[in-house]
Amino acid sequence: MACASLVQPAFAVEPFEIRDIRIEGLQRGDPGSVFGALPFRIGDTYSDEKGTAAMRALFATGLFKDVKIEQEGRTVVIVVAERTFISKLYFTGLQEFDKDAILKALKDNGIAPGLPFDDALIDRASQEIKRQYLSRSFYGVTVKTTKTPLERNQIDLTFDVSEGGIAYIEDVRVFGAQTFSEQDLLDMLDLTTSGWLTWYTRSDRYARAKLQGDMEKIRSHYLNNGFLEFDFTSQTPVGITPDKLHTEIDLQIAEGTSYIVDAVRLEGDYLGQEADFRQRVSIRPGQPYRADDVAATVREFMELYGTFGYAFARVEPRPEIDRARGLVTVVLRAEPRQRVAVRRINIAGNTLTRDEVIRRQFRQFESAWYDGRKIKLSRDRVERLGFFTDVIITTEPVADAEDKVDLLLTVVEKPTGSLMLSAGYSNAEQLTLAASVRKDNVFGTGNYLGVDFSTGKYSRSMAVSATDPYFTDDGVSRSVEVYYRTTRPVNSVGSAYQLATPGMAVRFGIPYTETDTIFVGVGAEQMRVGTASGIPNSYFLHVAEFGRNSSGFPLTLGWAREERDNPMAPTKGSYKRINLETSLAGDMRYARLNSQFQQYLPVTRKLTLGLNAEVGAGYGLQGRSYPVFKNFYGGGLGSVRGFEQSSLGNLDVTGAFNGGTRRVNLNSELYFPLPGSGNDKTLRIFAFADAGNVWAENQSMHWGDLRASTGVGLSWISPVGPLKLSYGRPVRYEATDKIQRFQFQIGTAF
Template sequence: MFRNRPIPALLAGTMLAGLSAPLAAQTPAAAPTDAQPTAPTPAAPASTQPPAAATAAAPAPAAPIIISRIDVVGSQRIEPDTVRSYVKLRPGDVYTAEAGDQAIKDLFATELFADVTIREANGVVTIEVKENPVVNRIIFEGNKRLKEDKILKEIRLAPRQIFTRSKVRADVARIIELYRRQGRYGATVDPQMVMLDQNRVDIVYSIVEGGKSKVQQINIIGNEKFSDGQLRHEMATKQARLTSFFSSNTSFDPDRLAYDQQKLRQFYLTQGYADFRVVSAVAELTPDKRDFIITYVVEEGDRYKFGDVKVESDLRDFKADFAKSLIPMKKGDWYNAKQVEDTVNSLNETAGLLGYAFAEADPQFDRDPEKKVMNLTFRIAEAPRVYVERININGNTITQDKVVRREFRLQEGDAFNSFQVKRSKERIQSLGYFQEKFEIDQKPGSTPDRVILEANLEEKPTGSLSLSAGYSSLERFLVNASIEQTNFRGLGQSLSASVNYSKYAKSVELGFTEPYFLDKNIALGGSLFRRDYNSFNFINGNQRNNTYSQVQTGFGLRLGVPITEYVQFQARYGLSFDDVSLSKALYFSGGKCDPLLAGRFLCDAIGNRTTSSVGYSLVYSSLDNGIRPTRGKRLVLSQDFAGLGGSVKYLKTVLSADKYVNLGRGFVVNFSLQGGYIHSFEGTRLDASGTEVDPVRLIDRFYLGQPQMRGFDIRGIGPRVQRYAFDPTTNSLITTRKQLLADDSIGGRAYYLGHIEMQIPLGSGVRELGIRPSVFVDVGSVFGVRRPPLTSLEDFRDPADKKIKAQCRNQSTGGITFQGADGTCPEGAFAIQPFGEAFLGDTPKPRVSVGFGVNWNSPFGPFRIDIAKALLKQPGDDTQLVTFNVGTQF
């Protein structure tokens, strides 16, 4: 009956019904007694109509407030209409207190205002706002361990943004988290706001970094099968010790704590302990509140063996019998979870080779706790054969799409092949244009039998411009200026120009390579060069003395064509003009090169000649990365024939092989072996004195030493001629005083060289500095040259008295006499003191050195230092313990 009545009427009726009880109490009645209590008078029924007088006394309902206008006060940067758009109030709506409260909440939610007030008067709603200030600058104080650029990338606030307290609180928490990542758990951040004019503020984060919290001790409780040391070795976190100075993993990191628990579990699962679990892992601060002590409680459980291992396949072209041959584990072997994981990957890759991109091998375990046996079934469910629907390339802003697409071994419409996808990734990485960590993602296509391949790239700088000066143990002071762009115009072209100047070498070179000439898989390139080299020897201790100079001018053309995916054929042609000369003031007499002054082999090398050569290389490479490989191998056979015109005729053959093995945990071993031989077609060659000499000229031979073979000086290995001074008091040569020794390397016609080098991983902090250490063993030799004519003491024996005397050489005519009894030479002649020469080092016996080296991309240029000890050497070899280079690459 009251359902449709107005609310005020209901309230009035309720009030009147309440008044009926006291009215009824005034009706006369018998006096109540204790034995007979008076029953209460019942209330009037709800249907009773209230008296008219009571109805007239109810208050009139309030009239609703209709919004006629909305005004905005206090906005400066933000337009009033924008402020109105943030609230739900509109002219013509009914205004209530609840609507006003909701409008205030909506405005504060925008985080644009520091204060909001809403007033209403006669239908006019006034919104008064105070805008949040604009951030002018963000300043960090006290940060030494974290640079500003690293912090700015992590925080939310930035210049020209709107200031909000929530963002400041979030930034403070993030900065503290960054310091905790470094193990600095005592770090504090105090945000301060400096008010400026025009409603701007500077935000100052005052940072107290605190000390770095190390992991002082790692305790393990419950391990019986493996020692604490073995288990700590499996963890990423290391105890702070003197030997862990370069490691960044000695600081405490909660995320690393969880990672170490997983590493422990993985280790035990590879050893057969399928029930292993980490019961608890607790990190506690030491009493001095500086370091942490971590305690793991583990439960090893029983050790399992493999039981029955089966394969079930629903794929038509991937039968179970064939799949069973891919499974390495056998019944009775100790259970190994890593082996199971690798087998799953192997089965998935094999299915991918057959075109089943989404086929997955599901390992199903059947554990028998009583027999301690783990039965295993690999279930390969049915999946459609898949084709490539589309290839998407993302992230290449400079590099053109075709540069990346031509490295793909799959094309749109081809049957999917996981091996070809992996190979495509390796080829793209080998370009050197993109960051190393990228993947080719596989996404479902428009139908179940279609797949979309997506390469998400991140480009890195491919150009370099450098102007540097440095000091080298080989070159002394040097200057280098170079410009190189390996991705010229985003087309993958290589363009380079360089100028090098040092005391003993000067060169200028221009080069260009087009890897896909006319959009065909043909590489075409060329270079122009002019090089000025000076050979030298050492006299009077460390005094370096030029022996001959070679000026070479020429050009080269090269062509590369792939034969198969892994084999490439390269052809080249080169034309060069050489001018080899000696100082006439030092080494000439009578207008000719004097063998007693320069050495017979140097006199034979001087002159002009033209070399016109054609050559080829067969290259096999399966390296996963052509720039910094971690696995794979590379074989190269090269031959160059000089004699296609020109004045020099020879055939030079070089064979090299490299193999990289990834040992895991960042350890990479490189096995390298190379060798070469040069054969001359010029026949017998005679020097100026008519003596037969080696047909291969001095500057065409092979040389070996530092930097190819560390532990030895430059050209410190192989055939050489040493000149010894004469001691008249003993009437013999002085062979023990190195400062009186002249030593010239003359090279050989054959050589071999081998390396075993292992890269040693360091902590992430050291890697960020660009430091890459390695240990190595070098083995090699160069040999096979014809014995050159030598000068002996007999050449200084005076036929008159049979005594060893200095020769007197006439400067203008070259005539020879001997010193007189007074020890003087005739006018116009100079004295050549007696000496004797020895031919050493021409042997294939190996030279061996061991050592370690460090590459460092330092702020002032690349730096390389090697410390190597020669274990095996031959008479005449020059050793060197420490070699370094600053300002240029070796």
């Protein structure tokens, strides 16, 4: 009998032809895993070299802690000692964490059922569980581990967790501040002592990562006010009480001197375009040194280099300090490095969406010079499709080609279809029932198809619509809609009559810049007025002129410019649109003009100011009256909050609100993040101020007629659409106005 060693065989084995291979020692493993690793088979010639190679291969599988190879005649015997494997993990004492969260954290560290076990894993697992608790300020947590051996070389592990208590922050202090008050610095921090809302925000729980972030906020504040040599001098800013239930944070700082920018000097290779680069410098001589301005200038330089094809340009800011004069010269040293072209654009992650739907959004082309501006625009255009939860573009060097790169666009798809059956209640509509089937990315083509049905107290509708965003290869879109709507004016005195509007429309969107689109369309619709019982006087006059069934063939011409960073939850940018609708054929002849302007301004890092202005006017043409059902309405969400929906304007003689032929609507909203929501912009609170009104054709417009209100509200981009709740208080109103302080609606954009 012979035994082969991994280092040196005990004695040489004469080569022989293998007649059989036998495995001994397996308890839970698959013999196939052993045979698959062996470098020989029955009928091969066995040698010491093959034996050594077999042992190396078996150890490399990680399944065995010991391997021996023995010979019995012409039979090779593989004797293995399997490693112990984890069967199950058990936990006791978990309250702060869900078991699945701890299991995931352990799995990420190589500890999970089905994986090999050794004693070193126990300490690693205990440390990982403690780390999870430390991230939530549980500094008194202890972990005890129990091993339970099982048959077939398996083991169960039980972790007994004693959580202890939360280490709340008892005090936060800043020492050494002279230029700024301690309170001003403390107001910048996310970590605080306990307060009336900290049960929700958890800002009174110490965490090392949060403290590091707060320290960087203070550092950035000083660097943005000229203090180039600012630093923290305390080595251990956190003290924990012996019971591990309270912490104190003491931040020792050294402000240094505030420096004024004396000059900005460019060094290096600026491609002969130094004047263009200087125009992008936001660092201002004579002003205090600001780190944010330096970082913004570096980004602008990198972006400009990117437009020339230099994807890996390096721009290094270097301050030259004159301490005697309190001045600093900012030197920007640039090295463009190698100019590169895009060899190939690869797309990953799109299991449903066709490649062409994504590629047609690209403004960076293959075999063209790398252009950072076009790449960013391409990413933004793909993100605006709304088909993906995440869109990332990475640049990958090409082996053996320094002048080429590949782009990899990785997307994470999200469901784009919905089937909805719902009932709801709103102040204006009372009980509403709705059903819809919608698909934004039909069969991965990027097209939209929808069928909607809704019913409420004042309006009912059924509509089928379809949109092809690339009806032509140049990006001209086509939308087709067929609809049937019935309405009943708010506050009408009777309920037996009904207004029905069947119709259809085709509209084309023609983009002529990256942000501008022209819309043209044509449609046909009919106005049907029901029985005369309870009919408002304005509709009675419409019937007298046009009859109970009147038709129109509206033509539409519009323009829109979209420059918001996010149409659903914008924080900056603007949106402008003008739309003209006119009917020159059929019974009704009219022109209807509507324009809107929105501007979003970032007031601070967390506050956003939104402004909205909307003006509309309608006129009858060719001696005919303006159709009453094309009137503008005001009041309620989307207009002047605090007033009942669509209740602004004069009453007709029958007491019905019929809107008017002209409208002015002004809105302002100041958005605040919901405490504890972090950077989530889909859920925000806001304060608002509204003003507006509508005027009939025979009324003169006066600014004194405007109604106005102020209030607060909640904005949420919910799974079923934009949701707004508001509580408004009218500040300019008449005694006859319909006041409604609390209002909510799904689908209101502003």
